[in-house]
Amino acid sequence: MKVLQVNCVYRKGSTGKIMYDLHTAFEENQIDSVICYGRGEKLEGAYKTCSELYSKVNNLRSRFTGIMYGGCFFSTNRLIRIIKKERPDIVHLHCINGYFVNIYRLVTWLKKSGICTVLTLHAELMHTANCGHAFECEKWKTGCHGCERYKKETRSILLNRTHVSWKRMKKAFDGFEKLEVVSVSPWLMERAAQSPILGKLSHNVILNGIDTDTFRPSDTEELRKKYASDGEKLVFFVTAAFVTDPGHAKGGYYLLELAKRMKGEKVRFLVAAGTCEANVAWPENVMFLGSIRDQTLLAQYYAAADACLLVSKKETFSMPTAESLSCGTPVVGFEAGAPETITLKEYSRFVPYGDVDALQKALGDVLNSEKEPQIAExxxxxxxxxxxxxxxxxxxxxxxxxxxxxx
Incomplete structure (x- = not known):
């Protein structure tokens, strides 16, 4: 069996790491594995199908056309040529946004070619045909007419063409008999199944996997001495971007609000963020750690914490949930769609989004309890x-x- 995977990036970002983990597992199981990706540096042992300059050209083009997932004539041709050359038994699509492939053309070609195809949904863009997270909007269920957020979501300068994109996506997937849709959480599958674009197709749930040899309980004595020398409880918060705007999807505002409320208690918040806005007024009980790229060190912080905090508005999976629990640390957070459906429920507490009172109580209850040794197992x-x-x-x-x- 030969499997050809396609993703926007490779060996970086959550989806790029997942693709690499699958590639490694396939080779260990004597499965021929081919990697195609569109963005980032050229890596050995994989096909990079689009130059960075060309992706930027297509990005600029989409600003004027209002269509994010079209264009990419030459890079799409290259990807199709590679698929023809490799002749895989399975084509496995992951996140194929990122201005490196014409999604409508690729899906239509795979459908007409009769190639068995797996589409893993890591976000909502394939069944909304536009945005990665629809949040409370339900226009994706009826055709994405009159999108109020089109400039933010599609970055279109003038044209609101979300309905056109929706129609093109639906046409591409209609009648695709040899396609299996995989969602990374039960919540995401339920959403995708409600979409006219993907609703009539076959659906599955396969949870994302992590390296549990890295994310596991470990010796945390040094970190505990450094951050909890006076017996403080440690709360760990990991985010791609720390932004203090109350409306931001990653919830930095709520972390600060919670920390201010718990200022007089023996609790310290540790924040790791890929990026952070300038001049954040950190409360004295919050320690900003910057970006932690070393996965072993990240796992040690999870293990050292007494609780992991989740304050996102919406998540389609939640790597921090899986990573924290694998390190033996319970999770507390807002209901965000997927996290509460993929967690170990007996070691997690979720409250309605935005309810800081309930969040504070739930966190207090967890911090006042002993960590249970069976969580990680x-x-x-x-x-x-x-x-x-x-x-x-x-x-x-x-x-x-x-x-x-x-x-």
Whole structure:
């Protein structure tokens, strides 16, 4: 069996790491594995299908056309040529946004070619045809007419063409018989199944996997001495971007509000962020750690904490949930869609989004309880990347067997 994966990036970002983990697992299982990606530096052993300059040209083009997922004539041709050359049994699509491929053309070509295809949904863009997170908006269920957020979501300078994009996406997927849609959480699958674009297709849930040899309980004595020398409880918060705007999806505002409320208590908040806005007024009980790229060090912070905090508005999976629990640390946060559906419920507390009173109480309850040693063992079974790869391999075999039966 040969599997060809396509993603916007490779070996970086959550989806790029997932693709690499699957690639490694496939090779260990004597499955021929081919990697195609569009953005980032050229890496050995993989096809980079689009130059950075060309992706920027397509990005600029989309600002004027209002269509994010079109264009990319030459890079789409290159990707299709590679697929023809490699002749895979399975094409596995991950996140294919990023101005490196014409999604409508690629999906239509795969459909007409009769190639067994897996589409993993890591965000909502494939069933909304536009935005990565629809939040409270439900216009994606009826055609995305009159989008009020089109300038923010599509970055279009003038034209509101979300409905055009929606129609093109629906046309591309209509009648795609050899396609299996995989969502990374039950919540995301439920959403995708409600979409006219993907609703009639076959749906599955396969949770993302992580490296549980890295994310596991570890010796945290040094970190505890550094940040909790006076017996403080530690709350760890990880985010891609720390922004203090109350409306920002990652919830930095709520972290600060919670810290201010708990200022007189023996609680310290540790914040790790990929990026952070300038001149944040950090309360004295908050320590900003910057970006933690070392995965082993990140795991040590999870393990050292007494609780992991989640304050996002919406998440389609939640890597911090899986990583924290695998390190033996319970999770407290707002209900954000997917996290409460993929967590270990007995070691997590979720409250309605924006309810800081309820969040403070839930966090206090967790901090006043002892961490249970069995958390990490149960999490390792649920979230390990070997389990993820095995589930995909079973799906591939099922698809190929079904294809043989229909020939």
């Amino acid at each position: 149960k999490a390792a079974t649920k979230y390990n990347k070997k389990r993820m790869a095995e589930e995909y391999i079973r799906l591939y075999h099922k698809m190929l067997k079904s294809g043989e039966n229909h020939e």
